Amino acid sequence: MHFDQLGLAEPILLAVREQGYTTPTPIQAQAIPAVLQGGDLLAAAQTGTGKTAAFTLPILHRLSQSEQARDAQGRVIPRVLVLVPTRELAAQVAESVRDYGKNLKLRSMVMYGGVGMQPQIDALKRGVDIVVATPGRMLDHHGQRTLNLSGINTLVLDEADRMLDMGFIHDIKRVLALLPKQRQNLLFSATFSDEIKTLANGLLNKPAVIEVARRNATATTVQQTVHPVGRERKRELLSHLIRESNWYQVLVFMRTKHGANRLAEQLNTDGIGADAIHGNKSQGARTRALASFKSGKLQVLVATDIAARGIDIDQLPMVVNYELPNVPEDYVHRIGRTGRAGAEGQAISLVCVDELRFLRDIETLIGKPIDRKLIAGFEPDPKERAQPIRVGRTTIGGGKPAGGGGQRRGEGPARGNAGHGHGRSDASGHAHGSGRRDGGRPAPARTDSGRRGSSSAPRRDGNRG
The missing domain is CATH 3.40.50.300 (P-loop containing nucleotide triphosphate hydrolases)
Known part of the structure; x- marks a missing residue:
């Protein structure tokens, strides 16, 4: 037709x-x-x-x-x-x-x-x-x-x-x-x-x-790879991969706003041009970062899930999950930004022992295992034990956190059952839902009229939505 x-x-x-x-x-x-x-x-x-x-x-x-x-x-x-x-x-x-x-x-x-x-x-x-x-x-x-x-x-x-x-x-x-x-x-x-x-x-x-395109479908044009790594060596591995593979226009996903800022600063210190985009950034800063990334002037854009919603770039070659999402469907949304219109794309996930539970959930959702590839010199310590991951006020995985028992995935703000309204966790892990701001403070439900830091930089992606 x-x-x-x-x-x-x-x-x-x-x-x-x-x-x-x-x-x-x-x-x-x-x-x-x-x-x-x-x-x-x-x-x-x-x-x-x-x-x-x-x-x-x-x-x-x-x-x-x-x-x-x-x-x-x-x-x-x-x-x-x-x-x-x-x-x-x-x-x-x-x-x-x-x-x-x-x-x-x-x-x-x-x-x-x-x-x-x-x-x-x-x-x-x-x-x-x-x-x-x-x-x-x-x-x-x-x-x-x-x-x-x-x-x-x-x-x-x-x-x-x-x-x-x-x-x-x-x-x-x-x-x-x-x-x-x-x-x-x-x-x-x-x-x-x-x-x-x-x-x-x-x-x-x-x-x-x-x-069409059910939620658990991943494009066959996207090559998915997991690089197991120790939790303290992720940034070092990311810098190594960017340099050794000569990556450009890399969209990197984090779970938290503060983590996105910190990683962007560290990459710049490593001599790799990077900026962060999230709900705490002013609109002007987000617009400039997104425009620089789309034009190719900025090598790496570090984003949280909600901030990246709607970012569509023609022929985006590379998506990196620096941190796996605690909601497996968000993995599909993330990697769906590459490998479009028949073009080849890569989705790389840097996974430490703390995130193996998230990885299992993702593989269950997409119905297949993701290829593992160890990078010489960055192999995780087999003695390293999983630690709990904080998502807002909720602790996920890794055994018992201090002060009480852990929670199963899905019991915290990602599913809206921890008293945060209904919605997913964003940048600092606080839930987005009725009556909450990005930072988790009480606020009116209407948040886009100057109170939610979204960018407005346009893109030209034809009819790919």
């Missing part, structure tokens, strides 16, 4: 061809016709499957075939609202809208927190057809009466599972109450969890259901 068989307008097809694409991905081949028919859609698709183009292309087509919406004064008002969990993803979706809609007489804008509202207000005054937004900033605009939602006929909830993880369910419900009742609803999620099914049941009307 080719894009020109999907019923899209020629100006959109021209833009797709200019991006270098002729064949739709599975999610695109199924979702585009469903969206063009005008009905609701529930789609399970991870980042990297082409989901952004799967809803962007048919939405642009439908908008191009209908009249603009206007208020009582004749001013153009939005017809499409796309809600996303982070600034990074907002910027990326907005760029896809611009790229694919560049031959159409349509206007779009992106709105997120952490930046001044006035430029966004000015864009709304000029008139836009599509708004890509994070929930909190969108509600800020509506509260200040700068955003008219009466013309919205299409709502997209992108990465809905992550929005629920980050505690946005109350904001989402507030948004839904503000929109016209008659509209098309498109919900995209990595999986059909019970929470997503509950949300879908209350939002969608007889939706088409599409599921």
